[in-house]
Amino acid sequence: MELDFAKLDGLLPAVVQDHATGEVLMLGFMNAEALEYTRRTGEVHFYSRTRKRLWKKGETSGHVLRVRQLLFDCDADSLLIRVDPVGPGVCHEGYRSCFFRRLENGQWQVSEERTYDPHAVYGGKA
């Protein structure tokens, strides 16, 4: 079975899940090169749509994602990556998960506590 990169202009959405807790941490996009780097190094790489380049998750913060399992779906157009996350959080805003806002009574609300200070980690870069 071949992965189907054609549906999204060469990209696959990749869901990142904490292998130990099951928490969904983030969603990124991979092109074939990012997937190849991820497989070869055992650390998650994405393709940045805004910066238009390969990036290793954690290249600035040190909060890398170590791959435990790599899965793909029935249509071969999405990935699920179970990882051991290194560091206090994957989100550049200082949270464990990028999904820290939820809909409550028709309002989007922050529903988690920060786990680290993003300014101390990213400085002026985030």
Add this chain to the structure above:
Amino acid sequence: MELDFAKLDGLLPAVVQDHATGEVLMLGFMNAEALEYTRRTGEVHFYSRTRKRLWKKGETSGHVLRVRQLLFDCDADSLLIRVDPVGPGVCHEGYRSCFFRRLENGQWQVSEERTYDPHAVYGGKA
């Protein structure tokens, strides 16, 4: 905070997670209309990129997804939906999760058991 539908031609990737077990069940895409139907009805609706139309997950199989929590990420361009899935599986190939293939020793392999017979549920439609 406004959701950013512009990055992907009016669509947001939406990760569906089993609220009780934490299992990631599938990834679909929502346009604004699909999100509105999901919020209004409490059952997950997607926009089908191949059929180019709104579809309610489970409209054929009865395996609907009941929304428990709706979250979005720091960039406001992805959704995470925690659900109670109705029925034995969300995958049209007869599995509980669409992510039933994993990479093992460089080979993609099926790593789950079927939970139902897709031909009995979908007939000639899948």
